[in-house]
Amino acid sequence: xxxxxxxxxxxxAAILMVVSLGATSAATGASAGKVDSTPQEVxxxxxSSFQPARAKGVHARYQWELSGPNGGExxxxxxxxxxxxxxGKIDNPGxxxxxxxxxxxxxxxxxxxxxxxxxxxxxxxxxxxxxxxKLNEIFP
Numbered sequence: 001x002x003x004x005x006x007x008x009x010x011x012x013a014a015i016l017m018v019v020s021l022g023a024t025s026a027a028t029g030a031s032a033g034k035v036d037s038t039p040q041e042v043x044x045x046x047x048s049s050f051q052p053a054r055a056k057g058v059h060a061r062y063q064w065e066l067s068g069p070n071g072g073e074x075x076x077x078x079x080x081x082x083x084x085x086x087x088g089k090i091d092n093p094g095x096x097x098x099x100x101x102x103x104x105x106x107x108x109x110x111x112x113x114x115x116x117x118x119x120x121x122x123x124x125x126x127x128x129x130x131x132x133x134k135l136n137e138i139f140p
Contacts, residue, residue, distance in 0.1 A: 049140055061090050071101040
């Protein structure tokens with residue numbers, strides 16, 4: 001199923017990614033059960049879930065643009081079995097996720113469904129569907 005602007009298939013990939021991030025957060029305890037979790041804690045929790053074998057041969061750049069008091073920009077650059085992560089902008093991202101800091105944390109903790117966020121305009125996903133899907137495999 002494809003929408004006019006091509007974002008609907010990306011929503012499915014974003015939802016899968018958000019669901020896996022919620023599981024990662026719960027498993028590591030970095031932001032599980034905390035109402036006041038921050039986007040930084042969500043990204044920190046992703047570090048422990050990285051799968052180098054699944055990232056072999058993958059070259060992908062991800063960007064997050066989060067609004068709100070704890071918002072900002074974060075990025076992940078996957079390069080053939082390794083990754084770098086940081087705050088700020090990355091050149092030429094393959095996928096950009098745009099939402100608020102509170103919504104990102106809520107999706108990552110399983111408190112907000114990614115589908116609902118996307119359908120109501122609270123989550124925007126821009127870029128390659130294939131690259132978006134890979135994130136779920138690399139950071140399960």
